[in-house]
Amino acid sequence: xxxxxxxxxxxxxxxxxxxxxxxxxxxxxxxxxxxxxxxxxxxxxxxxxxxxxxxxxxxxxxxxxxxxxxxxxxxxxxxxxxxxxxxxxxxxxxxxxxxxxxxxxxxxxxxxxxxxxxxxxxxxxxxxxxxxxxxxxxxxxxxxxxxxxxxxxxxxxxxxxxxxxxxxxxxxxxxxxxxxxxxxxxxxxxxxxxxxxxxxxxxxxxxxxxxxxxxxxxxxxxxxxxxxxxxxxxxxxxxxxxxxxxxxxxxxxxxxxxxxxxxxxxxxxx
Amino acid sequence: xxxxxxxxxxxxxxxxxxxxxxxxxxxxxxxxxxxxxxxxxxxxxxxxxxxxxxxxxxxxxxxxxxxxxxxxxxxxxxxxxxxxxxxxxxxxxxxxxxxxxxxxxxxxxxxxxxxxxxxxxxxxxxxxxxxxxxxxxxxxxxxxxxxxxxxxxxxxxxxxxxxxxxxxxxxxxxxxxxxxxxxxxxxxxxxxxxxxxxxxxxxxxxxxxxxxxxxxxxxxxxxxxxxxxxxxxxxxxxxxxxxxxxxxxxxxxxxxxxxxxxxxxxxxxxxxxxxxxxxxxxxxxxxxxxxxxxxxxxxxxxxxxxxxxxxxxxxxxxxxxxxxxxxxxxxxxxxxxxxxxxxxxxxxxxxxxxxxxxxxxxxxxxxxxxxxxxxxxxxxxxxxxxxxxxxxxxxxxxxxxxxxxxxxxxxxxxxxxxxxxxxxxxxxxxxxxxxxxxxxxxxxxxxxxxxxxxxxxxxxxxxxxxxxxxxxxxxxxxxxxxxxxxxxxxxxxxxxxxxxxxxxxxxxxxxxxxxxxxxxxxxxxxxxxxxxxxxxxxxxxxxxxxxxxxxxxxxxxxxxxxxxxxxxxxxxxxxxxxxxxxxxxxxxxxxxxxxxxxxxxxxxxxxxxxxxxxxxxxxxxxxxxxxxxxxxxxxxxxxxxxxxxxxxxxxxxxxxxxxx
Ligand code: SF4
Numbered sequence: 018x019x020x021x022x023x024x025x026x027x028x029x030x031x032x033x034x035x036x037x038x039x040x041x042x043x044x045x046x047x048x049x050x051x052x053x054x055x056x057x058x059x060x061x062x063x064x065x066x067x068x069x070x071x072x073x074x075x076x077x078x079x080x081x082x083x084x085x086x087x088x089x090x091x092x093x094x095x096x097x098x099x100x101x102x103x104x105x106x107x108x109x110x111x112x113x114x115x116x117x118x119x120x121x122x123x124x125x126x127x128x129x130x131x132x133x134x135x136x137x138x139x140x141x142x143x144x145x146x147x148x149x150x151x152x153x154x155x156x157x158x159x160x161x162x163x164x165x166x167x168x169x170x171x172x173x174x175x176x177x178x179x180x181x182x183x184x185x186x187x188x189x190x191x192x193x194x195x196x197x198x199x200x201x202x203x204x205x206x207x208x209x210x211x212x213x214x215x216x217x218x219x220x221x222x223x224x225x226x227x228x229x230x231x232x233x234x235x236x237x238x239x240x241x242x243x244x245x246x247x248x249x250x251x252x253x254x255x256x257x258x259x260x261x262x263x264x265x266x267x268x269x270x271x272x273x274x275x276x277x278x279x280x281x282x283x284x285x286x287x
Numbered sequence: 288x289x290x291x292x293x294x295x296x297x298x299x300x301x302x303x304x305x306x307x308x309x310x311x312x313x314x315x316x317x318x319x320x321x322x323x324x325x326x327x328x329x330x331x332x333x334x335x336x337x338x339x340x341x342x343x344x345x346x347x348x349x350x351x352x353x354x355x356x357x358x359x360x361x362x363x364x365x366x367x368x369x370x371x372x373x374x375x376x377x378x379x380x381x382x383x384x385x386x387x388x389x390x391x392x393x394x395x396x397x398x399x400x401x402x403x404x405x406x407x408x409x410x411x412x413x414x415x416x417x418x419x420x421x422x423x424x425x426x427x428x429x430x431x432x433x434x435x436x437x438x439x440x441x442x443x444x445x446x447x448x449x450x451x452x453x454x455x456x457x458x459x460x461x462x463x464x465x466x467x468x469x470x471x472x473x474x475x476x477x478x479x480x481x482x483x484x485x486x487x488x489x490x491x492x493x494x495x496x497x498x499x500x501x502x503x504x505x506x507x508x509x510x511x512x513x514x515x516x517x518x519x520x521x522x523x524x525x526x527x528x529x530x531x532x533x534x535x536x537x538x539x540x541x542x543x544x545x546x547x548x549x550x551x552x553x554x555x556x557x558x559x560x561x562x563x564x565x566x567x568x569x570x571x572x573x574x575x576x577x578x579x580x581x582x583x584x585x586x587x588x589x590x591x592x593x594x595x596x597x598x599x600x601x602x603x604x605x606x607x608x609x610x611x612x613x614x615x616x617x618x619x620x621x622x623x624x625x626x627x628x629x630x631x632x633x634x635x636x637x638x639x640x641x642x643x644x645x646x647x648x649x650x651x652x653x654x655x656x657x658x659x660x661x662x663x664x665x666x667x668x669x670x671x672x673x674x675x676x677x678x679x680x681x682x683x684x685x686x687x688x689x690x691x692x693x694x695x696x697x698x699x700x701x702x703x704x705x706x707x708x709x710x711x712x713x714x715x716x717x718x719x720x721x722x723x724x725x726x727x728x729x730x731x732x733x734x735x736x737x738x739x740x741x742x743x744x745x746x747x748x749x750x751x752x753x754x755x756x757x758x759x760x761x762x763x764x765x766x767x768x769x770x771x772x773x774x775x776x777x778x779x780x781x782x783x784x785x786x787x788x789x790x791x792x793x794x795x796x797x798x799x800x801x802x803x804x805x806x807x808x809x810x811x812x813x814x815x816x817x818x819x820x821x822x823x824x825x826x827x828x829x830x831x832x833x834x835x836x837x838x839x840x841x842x843x844x845x846x847x848x849x850x851x852x853x854x855x856x857x858x859x860x861x862x863x864x865x866x867x868x869x870x871x872x873x874x875x876x877x878x879x880x881x882x883x884x885x886x887x888x889x890x891x892x893x894x895x896x897x898x899x900x901x902x903x904x905x906x907x908x909x910x911x912x913x914x915x916x917x918x919x920x921x922x923x924x925x926x927x928x929x930x931x932x933x934x935x936x937x938x939x940x941x942x943x944x945x946x947x
Contacts, residue, residue, distance in 0.1 A: 044294065044311040045549065047301060052308055052549045059315075059547060059601030076633060089302045117601065119313050119549070237302045 028076060029102040031069040034130035035110050036258055040093045041086065045121030050085035053122065057097065060117035066110060069100040083136050084245070087218050092242035093125070094142075096257060098135055128261035138257035139212065141189065141248040144219050146206040150235035153195040156204040159230035160191045163222075171224040173215075180215050184225035187217035190252055211248065290322050293384060294392040300378040308550040309341035310375065312389035315547035316599060318358045318365075319391045325362035328477045331470045333357055333365040334388055334398040334435065336417060338410035339829060341369040341389070345546060346554040348608065349404050349441060352541040353462050363470050366390035366398075370413040371420070373826055373833075379420060386421035395421040399473055401435040402466065403454070405443035408806035409799070409829035411450055412821040418453065425818065427455050427502065432484045436492075438469070445530075445577050446754040446870040449806050449813040451501035456492055458499070459873060460530030460577070461563070463539055465497060490521065499528040499873060506811055506869075512852040514810060514867040527874045530577065532914045536563060537588040544599040556604035556637065557596045561589055561621070565610035566906075566916075568895045569668070570679045570885060571707065573753035574610055577875045579908040581899055582917040586617045586624065590925045593625060597634065604635045612638045613650060614899075616919035622653040624925030652697055662701035662744075663694050669713075670706055670721035676892035677712055684724065688731060695732040701742045702728060708773055709750040709764030709797075712890060718772050721745060722779035726786045733789075744791035745780070747773060749800035753807050755875040757885035760862040763804045765855075766797030773797075798836040802828065804858040805843070810869035813857065815846035876914075878907025 041048060048056070058078060061068055068078035079100035086092040101110075111127035118124065148156060163169060169185040189209040196205045210217055219240035226232040246254040294311075301307035324330050335354055337344030344350065350367060357365035366388035371379065379385070386395040395401060395417070403414055418425055423434050430437075439447050439457040447457040458465045472495060476488050483490075493500040503524045507515040519526060533539055545557045562583040565575035584592075593605050607621070615621065625636055636654050651663055667682055669675040675682060691702055706721050725745050732741040749769050752761045764772075773794050781787040805813060819842035820828075827833040843854045862868065864883055871879070881904075885895065898904055899918060909915050 044298070045313055047307040047311050048549050049306075049308065052551065055551070055555070056315075056547075056549055059603075061601075062603060063598065063601035070633065089307065119315050121313055237299050 028070045028072050031079065031100040031102065033101045033104045034098055035101060035105070035107050036096065036098045036128050036130050036135055036261060037111060037114070037124050038126035038258060039095050039097065040091075040123045040125050041095060041121070042091055042093075042123060043121045045119065046091040047089055048122065049088040050082070053085070054080070054082065056118060056122060057114075060114050061099070063117040064110075064113035066099070066114065067101055067103045067105070069102050081135070083139060084212070086242045087220070090219060090240040090242065094242055094245045096135060096139070096245065098130060104129075126258060128258045131261045131263075133260055135257060138247055138255070138260065139245045141209060141211050141246065141254055142242050143244040143254055144206075144208045144210060144222075145241045145243050146208065146219050146223070147196070147203060147239040147241075148206060148234050149198065149203045149238075150201055151204045151232070152202045153193050153204040155232060156193040156206060156226075159226045159232040160193050160206070162230045163225055164188070164191060166229055169225040169229055171221050171228060173218075173221060173224070175215065182213070182215050182217050182221060184217050184221045187211045187213050188222065189248060191222075209248070209252065209254065290393050290397050292392040293387045293394060296382065296384050297379075297387060297392060300375065300382060300384065303378060304375045305372060306550060309369070310371070310387075310389065311549075312392070313549065314345070314389075315601075316544040317367075317390055317546055318354075320358065320364040322364070322391075322393070324364055329362055329474065331363045331400070331474045331477070332398040333363065333400045333402055333466070333470075334368050334393075334395045335365055336368045336395075336401060336403045336414075338370050338403060338405070338413035338417060340372065340827070341548075341550060342552045344369040345548045345550070345552045346558070347404065347406070348542070348558055348560060349406075349462065351546055352539075353402065353466050354546070355542050355544065356463050356539075357466055357470065360467065360470065362474060366393060368395050368417065370410075370417060370827070376416060376420065376826075386417050396423055396435065398435045399477070400469070401437045403437065403439050403441075405439050405441040405447070405450075407829060408443050408449070408803050409834075410443075411806060411817045412825040412828055414450065415453065415818065415821040416826060426452055428452070430455070430485065432481065434485075436473070436485070436488065438498075440465075442574060442577065443807075445573070445873060445875055446807065446809075447499065447501065447873075448506075448811050448869040449809040449817060451811045452814040452818075454501065455489060456498050456500045458497065458531060459528065459875065461533040462531070463533050463541070465531045468495070469498065490524075493521070493525075494523045496525060497529055497531055500524070501811075504872065510851075512850065512856060514869060516867060517869075517872045527872050529874050529912065530876060532876075532912050533563070534582060534914060534917065536560070536582050536584040536917075540584075540588060540592050540595075543592075543595060545596050545602070547600045547602070554606065555602070556606045557593075557600050557602040558606045558608045559589055559592045559596065560584065560608045561612055561615050561618075562609045562918075565614070566898045567611060567614070568679050568885075568897060570677075570757040570889050571668070571710065571750055571753070572610075573756050576756045576877060578610070579876065579906065580914055580916045581614075582914075583615060583919055585919060585921050585923065586621050586925060587921070587923050589621055590624065590628070594928060603633055604637060606637045617921065619650060619653075620920075620924060622650055626653050628925055628928055651694070651699070662703055663699050664703040664705065665690065666705035667724070668705060668707050669710060669717065670719070670724065671717040673892060674710055674713055674717040676894055677889050678707075678710055679889065679894055681894055681896075684727075687724070688727060691728050692731050692735050695741060696735045700736070700740065701744070702732070703744045703746060704728070705746050705748070707750040708747050708776075708794075709769045709800075711758060711761045713764070713772075715772055715775055718776050719779050721747075721776055722782075725780060725790045726783060729786050729789045739789070742789055742791060744793060747776075747792075747794040749797050751800050751804045751807060754868070754870045755877055755882075757882050757889060759808070759868060759882065760864070760866075760886055762861040763801070763858040764797075765859050766801050769797035769800070795831060799828070799831075799834055801854065801858055802834075802836065802839045805839075805854055808869070809857055812847065812850050812852065816843045819843075819846045874911070876906075876908035876912040878905065878911070881906050 070076035081098045083096040107127040107129050111124050115124035168183045170181050171184045172181050187210050191208045194205050196203050244254050246257045335350050337347050337350050354365050357363045368388045424430050437455045439454045440462050444457040489500050492498040493503050503521045505520045506517050509515045564578040564581040668680045728743045752758045820839050823838050
């Protein structure tokens with residue numbers, strides 16, 4: 018018996034890509050990346066987004082995720098790019114997908130891709146780590162010790178086994194400030210971390226603080242990624258969607274700007 | 288009394304446990320109502336529990352249906368709770384966090400009713416964990432007015448005697464109407480100021496009929512350990528409790544908005560129950576016996592549920608569920624109609640757990656039209672023709688080979704075959720025929736497929752005699768004999784290296800089956816065994832990594848000491864015609880005389896035909912329950928649905944239209 022080939026026409030061409038920024042908030046910060054990916058695909062279907070599909074017997078929607086905050090950490094700045102078979106207004110897609118995701122997984126920004134590579138626009142993260150139960154002075158002192166160190170190797174259990182990373186080397190800046198709660202002290206640690214391989218995560222930084230200064234949070238800290246982007250000389254992080262926003266949204270049928278897109282059949286059905 | 292969310296106390300524990308997402312709720316289509324949605328006493332609050340891990344419990348249709356049916360009532364709120372894994376259990380004990388619901392993270396102990404679905408007996412220890420974590424006394428007799436009524440349902444509730452000490456009540460059969468009636472009773476009692484307390488409420492439930500309250504029945508034993516009699520100890524409580532049967536499935540199109548979890552679960556699809564009940568009459572099959580008669584959902588009713596469910600969930604796979612889905616009177620029309628309707632939408636259809644001899648390959652092809660053609664499943668259940676007659680699984684070797692030939696010819700590469708071991712009258716020879724059958728399948732398969740690259744997987748389950756089946760009197764094969772027989776089978780399969788390599792063999796071990804057998808056909812004395820096993824650390828007994836046979840055997844030895852009965856007495860002992868069985872006062876509608884006659888006929892290999900097509904054989908269900916078979920064909924068809932191509936529907940608030 019011959020091999021089967023998929024019935025029907027080949028998948029429709031990609032005519033546009035949309036880049037989305039989403040947040041993972043509150044209790045849904047416990048969503049793993051795989052969990053998010055499943056929920057996101059279902060949301061795209063519920064929202065009726067005309068997704069471009071891969072070829073084959075079990076075609077899947079063409080979605081590119083850019084990194085992902087570790088499970089259990091919140092984020093205000095996760096990025097994903099989707100490929101569409103129709104040109105759509107970015108805000109319309111954002112609102113529809115957001116409405117189809119459970120509250121706590123919130124799509125907060127969207128642009129029509131105008132070329133370039135999204136991962137190339139990201140090489141650092143801004144993290145905010147809330148440390149309830151810790152005095153700001155203790156945290157600040159620990160940070161000074163950490164920053165003064167040449168290197169602080171820390172170990173973490175990964176899928177590939179025990180890995181050692183240099184937590185110090187990845188840290189661009191770290192500062193402690195106070196945000197005391199009515200019933201207990203609370204320090205906030207703001208850290209800018211360079212993306213290295215393997216990644217240095219907030220828990221690695223906390224391990225480093227414990228290693229160098231015996232700083233041990235009495236309750237689990239809450240880490241939130243506030244931003245991702247390119248690290249500039251002055252230590253600022255750029256918005257990775259900004260280059261797509263630089264010009265006003267394309268006029269209808271303004272195909273030439275959609276440089277890297279496969280297929281230029283865009284104009285035909287307009 | 289306002290009830291506060293336990294989430295702030297649970298949250299710090301979550302980074303310390305495996306897969307915390309399973310404890311946070313927030314599923315699409317889940318509901319959190321105000322605790323006092325209809326006033327403090329006007330609101331009836333249900334916690335619905337599935338006593339297994341979230342990944343198994345969430346997709347459970349029974350819980351999902353009742354959750355929605357109950358929450359549709361304005362004066363009722365229903366939330367869900369699942370078993371927590373031992374890592375979280377330890378932390379909850381350490382930090383004093385009680386069993387919580389995943390919807391509102393409310394303490395389970397604060398609800399009016401804790402409805403527990405008992406699909407299998409191996410969840411009993413998990414039930415005890417949940418009660419204990421909830422702060423509800425394990426023993427029903429020790430509960431006070433402030434504790435929820437613990438109400439069991441599900442297939443295992445057809446013999447709830449082993450858990451009779453731990454539950455307050457049980458409902459047999461379909462739950463949809465029962466939970467509404469119980470809500471009315473509980474609501475009236477609360478609004479009347481809870482007259483007579485908990486005892487009075489239970490009495491009201493028992494007297495209303497259709498709710499079994501174990502404490503209102505006394506069990507006496509004979510000197511030899513058998514039951515002398517089971518009788519009510521209160522006036523107005525029925526001698527026999529009837530099962531519930533919902534008629535007209537089209538009127539109950541639930542779940543309308545399926546729960547869609549964030550966590551990964553065992554089924555990533557939406558399910559539509561296409562009929563309930565089965566009258567094929569397989570003698571080992573408890574599900575088939577206790578869910579009679581057959582009630583179909585119509586083809587158009589199915590089409591509507593699929594359409595609405597896909598929109599509500601965003602799933603891309605639809606499973607058509609029932610005990611034997613290929614038997615729906617219009618299954619071919621349903622398959623074609625749905626495949627046409629969803630052609631080009633990347634939506635796939637499946638007939639999960641269709642273990643049917645007569646499963647026709649054309650139908651399977653239709654179902655896989657938009658998907659992969661990976662594996663087909665057949666369940667001959669018995670290895671030899673003789674044993675298949677004993678169990679009334681009417682499929683011949685020729686049927687099977689013919690079907691398999693067509694399947695391999697149509698491009699399928701893998702066939703799964705399900706069998707049971709330890710069936711009544713079975714010998715080594717019956718089981719060894721499985722090897723011959725599997726080898727024949729591979730030989731034929733290689734021929735028609737024209738390639739050596741085909742596989743056949745043989746899965747074996749140990750037979751466990753279940754209540755309310757013709758085999759309820761049968762002896763269970765001990766696990767040593769089961770394991771020995773299956774060792775022989777494995778050797779036979781491996782005796783031919785070429786064929787043996789193409790045959791997968793799946794069998795674990797016979798010991799969990801003995802515990803399941805003890806719990807299935809046990810009586811109230813087995814409750815002490817469950818409690819002891821749980822106190823000794825028994826958790827998640829359905830999971831091989833947690834199950835401990837030794838723990839159960841030790842528990843049984845201690846707890847049954849002096850009772851004159853033991854594990855063998857409950858499992859490998861054959862029962863006599865007139866022995867009072869622990870579940871005889873619980874009425875699944877089956878005429879006991881018919882069950883016995885069918886048991887006797889099985890021993891001589893006499894087969895029974897399906898009453899859907901060959902006429903009533905008086906199993907007793909229809910007259911005793913006032914029900915009847917409800918099947919098609921309706922002659923209706925599924926029309927194409929407009930607008931199935933993706934159309935971005937902007938949310939109501941947004942006025943912007945798609946560009947272009
Ligand atoms: S009573 Fe007759 S028709 Fe009804 S389920 Fe039993 S055998 Fe079938």
